[in-house]
Amino acid sequence: MGLSIGIDLGTTFSAAACIDKSGRPVVIKNSEGNPITPSVIYFPPKGEPIVGDEAKEMQALGEADIASFFKRSIGSDSFLLKFNGRDYTPTDLSAIVLRKLKTDAEVEMGQTVTHAVITVPAYFNNFQREATIKAGEMAGLEVLRIINEPTAAALAYGLDRAAGAQTMLVYDLGGGTFDVSLVQIKRSVIQVIATDGDHELGGKDWDDRIATYLGQCFSRDHDVDPLENAESFQDILTRTENAKKQLSVRDQVKVSIVHGGEKESYQLTRSQFEEMTQDLMERTQSLTGQVLSDSRLKWKDIDGVLLVGGSTRMPMVRRYVERMSCKKPLPGVNVDEAAALGAAIQAHVDSAESGDTPKMFTLKSKREIRDVMSHSLGMAAENEDRTRYINSIIIAKNTPAPCSETRPYSIMTAGNHDNKVEVYMLQGESETPLQNNILGKYVFPGIEHTSSRQAVLDIQYRYDRNGVVSVTAKQRETGKNLPLTIEPVPQDMSWLSRPPEEEQVVTVHPSILIAVDLSGSMAGNPLTKACKAAGKFVKEIDLSHASLGLIAFADKVKVTQDICQNVKKLHKGIAKWHDLMETGDVGWGNEAEPFSKALKILKNTEDPRFIILLTDGMWNDQEDAIRQAKRCHKEGIEIIAIGFGGADREFLKAAATCDENALFTDMNSLVGSFSKIARVLTESGGKLPDAGAGKSANRKKGFLGFFDRD
Ligand code: AMP
Numbered sequence: 001m002g003l004s005i006g007i008d009l010g011t012t013f014s015a016a017a018c019i020d021k022s023g024r025p026v027v028i029k030n031s032e033g034n035p036i037t038p039s040v041i042y043f044p045p046k047g048e049p050i051v052g053d054e055a056k057e058m059q060a061l062g063e064a065d066i067a068s069f070f071k072r073s074i075g076s077d078s079f080l081l082k083f084n085g086r087d088y089t090p091t092d093l094s095a096i097v098l099r100k101l102k103t104d105a106e107v108e109m110g111q112t113v114t115h116a117v118i119t120v121p122a123y124f125n126n127f128q129r130e131a132t133i134k135a136g137e138m139a140g141l142e143v144l145r146i147i148n149e150p151t152a153a154a155l156a157y158g159l160d161r162a163a164g165a166q167t168m169l170v171y172d173l174g175g176g177t178f179d180v181s182l183v184q185i186k187r188s189v190i191q192v193i194a195t196d197g198d199h200e201l202g203g204k205d206w207d208d209r210i211a212t213y214l215g216q217c218f219s220r221d222h223d224v225d226p227l228e229n230a231e232s233f234q235d236i237l238t239r240t241e242n243a244k245k246q247l248s249v250r251d252q253v254k255v256s257i258v259h260g261g262e263k264e265s266y267q268l269t270r271s272q273f274e275e276m277t278q279d280l281m282e283r284t285q286s287l288t289g290q291v292l293s294d295s296r297l298k299w300k301d302i303d304g305v306l307l308v309g310g311s312t313r314m315p316m317v318r319r320y321v322e323r324m325s326c327k328k329p330l331p332g333v334n335v336d337e338a339a340a341l342g343a344a345i346q347a348h349v350d351s352a353e354s355g356d357t358p359k360m361f362t363l364k365s366k367r368e369i370r371d372v373m374s375h376s377l378g379m380a381a382e383n384e385d386r387t388r389y390i391n392s393i394i395i396a397k398n399t400p401a402p403c404s405e406t407r408p409y410s411i412m413t414a415g416n417h418d419n420k421v422e423v424y425m426l427q428g429e430s431e432t433p434l435q436n437n438i439l440g441k442y443v444f445p446g447i448e449h450t451s452s453r454q455a456v457l458d459i460q461y462r463y464d465r466n467g468v469v470s471v472t473a474k475q476r477e478t479g480k481n482l483p484l485t486i487e488p489v490p491q492d493m494s495w496l497s498r499p500p501e502e503e504q505v506v507t508v509h510p511s512i513l514i515a516v517d518l519s520g521s522m523a524g525n526p527l528t529k530a531c532k533a534a535g536k537f538v539k540e541i542d543l544s545h546a547s548l549g550l551i552a553f554a555d556k557v558k559v560t561q562d563i564c565q566n567v568k569k570l571h572k573g574i575a576k577w578h579d580l581m582e583t584g585d586v587g588w589g590n591e592a593e594p595f596s597k598a599l600k601i602l603k604n605t606e607d608p609r610f611i612i613l614l615t616d617g618m619w620n621d622q623e624d625a626i627r628q629a630k631r632c633h634k635e636g637i638e639i640i641a642i643g644f645g646g647a648d649r650e651f652l653k654a655a656a657t658c659d660e661n662a663l664f665t666d667m668n669s670l671v672g673s674f675s676k677i678a679r680v681l682t683e684s685g686g687k688l689p690d691a692g693a694g695k696s697a698n699r700k701k702g703f704l705g706f707f708d709r710d
Contacts, residue, residue: 006343012175075127152342510686555587
C-alpha cells in the first residue's frame with residue numbers, strides 16, 4: 001500500500017492533502033507550486049489534457065476546448081462534452097482532474113499514491129456519489145471512502161480542539177454547491193445531526209448575476225448582446241469572477257467589456273452587487289433555517305458557525321451569518337483547504353485501520369465520523385385508492401448512515417410464469433414521484449408461485465457509509481435470495497404522473513387505522529410498549545400496497561397521522577402519542593370513542609378496511625362505543641380489538657367484527673401481536689379467504705382466527 005491522501009474534488013478548485021511527519025494534515029502543493037488546482041481542463045489538439053492554472057488561463061483567453069464546472073453535472077448520463085472527436089462524461093473529466101492531483105502528489109511526496117478519501121457535497125445523491133467513486137478508480141486510486149465536505153471541514157476544525165462537546169453549523173458555499181450541516185464535535189466522535197443544501201447554488205451564480213447585468217448595460221449602449229457570442233461570454237465570465245473577488249475587499253470595481261470592436265467600462269459597487277444577489281443569499285438562509293428546524297435546534301443551541309468554501313469570503317456572507325447567529329464565525333479554518341485536510345485525516349485513519357500500512361505518524365486526536373443521509377430513499381407506489389402514484393419513503397432523510405431497512409413487499413403470483421417484482425427506487429423528499437431522482441428500475445425475477453396467498457419479499461434497502469444505495473430481496477416463503485437487475489430508467493416516465501392503469505390481476509389495497517387509548521392508565525410503560533408495537537406494525541406492513549393512519553383517544557379524539565404510505569410520517573405520528581400524553585391535549589380520561597372518527601376517515605376508501613383498537617381499560621360510555629363500532633361493521637370495516645391490563649373482554653368482543661377478532665393479551669405481548677397482524681395483512685393482502693374482509697357482522701371466522709390456523 002502506498003500513500004493515502006485526502007482529496008477535495010471541487011467545482012472550481014480541487015486540493016489534495018496528507019498527514020505530515022508531525023501528525024498534522026497539510027495541503028500537498030501541485031506541480032505549479034500552488035495549494036489549490038483549478039478544476040479546469042484544456043484539451044490541446046494533440047497530446048494529454050492540461051489541468052489546472054494553465055487551463056484556466058487558456059479559458060480566460062477564450063480557448064474553446066475547455067471543460068469546467070462539470071462537477072455540477074456529475075452522475076448525469078445526458079451531459080457529454082466532445083473534445084478531439086471523443087465524448088467525455090463528467091465522470092471522465094473528474095477522473096482527469098483526480099489523476100493530475102495523484103501524479104502531482106506523488107512527485108511532491110516522493111511516493112506512490114494508491115489510496116484516497118474523496119470529499120463530496122453532503123447534498124450529493126446516489127448517482128453523484130457512485131460517479132465520484134468511479135472517477136477515483138478511473139484515476140488509478142482505491143477510494144477508501146467518500147465523505148461529505150462539511151463533515152471533513154468539521155474534522156479538520158476539531159483536530160486541535162479536543163475539549164468539551166461543541167455543536168456547530170457548517171456553512172459551505174463553494175463555486176457550484178451549497179451545503180449546510182449541523183455537526184456535534186465530541187471527544188471521540190464527529191456526529192452530523194442534520195444536513196441540507198443545493199447542488200446548483202454556488203459562487204458561479206453570483207458571477208452569472210454580474211455577467212447578466214454587464215451584458216444588459218452593454219446591450220443598452222451598443223444594441224448588441226455580448227453574452228450571445230461564445231468568446232465574449234467566456235471573457236466576461238472571467239472578468240466578472242475577478243470583479244466579484246475584488247468586491248470582497250473593495251467598495252467598487254470597474255469592469256471593462258470588449259465586444260465587436262467596442263470597449264466599454266462599467267462601475268459596479270458592492271451594494272449594487274449585494275442587491276442583485278440578495279435572493280441567492282436568502283436561498284442559503286432558508287436552507288439553513290430548514291436544517292435547524294429539522295434538528296429541532298435554535299440558534300442559542302449552536303456554539304458557532306464554521307465558514308467553508310471560497311464564496312464565504314464575500315463580506316455579505318459573513319455579515320449575514322453573524323446577523324443570523326448573533327456570533328462571529330469560528331476562526332482558524334482555511335476556507336479553501338478545510339475539506340481536503342479533513343479528508344486527509346480520514347484517509348490516515350482508514351489506511352491505518354486497514355493494517356496494510358505501518359502506522360508512521362500519530363494524529364493528535366482521532367474521531368469517528370457519524371454522518372447522516374441527505375436524501376430520503378423511497379419507492380414509487382400506488383396510493384390507497386389507486387388514483388395516483390406516490391413516493392413511499394423507506395429511509396428518512398437525516399438517518400445516520402450506514403443504515404438499512406427491511407420491508408415486506410407482497411405480490412400475487414401465477415403458475416407457469418416468471419413472477420417478478422419491479423420497483424422504481426426514488427431519492428428525495430417530495431410525495432410526487434417525478435419530483436425526486438429516479439435511481440433505476442430494480443427488477444427481482446424468479447419469485448416462486450405460492451398458491452394459497454400472496455408471495456412476500458423481504459426487501460432490504462441500504463445506504464452504505466458512502467451514502468450509496470443497495471437493494472437486496474429474499475422470498476419469505478422459500479427463504480431464497482433473489483437475483484437483482486437494475487435497469488436504466490426509461491426515457492418516458494410520465495406514466496408516474498397519471499392514474500395507475502387497471503391491471504388484470506387487481507391487487508387489493510387495505511386501509512388501516514390504529515386507534516390507541518391514551519387515558520391516564522396508559523402513561524409510562526404501557527404507552528412505551530404501545531408505541532413499540534405500532535412501530536413494529538409500520539415495519540412489517542407492506543406500505544407499497546397498504547395505507548396506514550393513526551388515531552389517539554382519551555376524552556377527545558385526535559388523528560396523529562392521516563392515512564398514508566410514508567414510514568417517516570408514521571413514526572412521527574407514533575412519537576406524537578408521547579407528546580399528547582404529556583400535554584393532555586386529548587385529556588386523560590375515558591370519555592371518547594374512536595370509531596365514529598375512524599368511520600369518517602375510512603368512508604371514502606375502498607375495502608378492505610381495518611381498525612386496530614388498542615385499549616387497557618373500561619370506557620365511560622361503552623354502549624355508545626359499541627353502537628359506533630357496529631356502524632363500522634355495517635360499512636364492511638373490520639375491527640380488531642386488542643385489550644390488556646384493565647380492559648373489558650366482553651366489550652372487546654362486542655366492538656370487534658367477530659369474537660375471533662378480539663384479543664386479550666398482556667403488555668409484553670403487544671409487539672408480537674401487532675407484528676403478527678401486520679404479517680397476516682401483508683401475506684393475505686387483507687383479503688381473507690374464508691369471508692372476504694369484514695363484509696358480514698355475523699361472521700364466525702375472524703382475522704386473528706385466520707392467523708391461528710397457520
Ligand atoms: P471552492 O469551490 O470552495 O473552491 O470555491 C470557489 C468559489 O469561491 C468560486 O466561485 C470563487 O469565485 C469564489 N471565491 C474565491 N475567492 C473569493 C473571494 N475573495 N471573494 C468572493 N468569492 C471568492
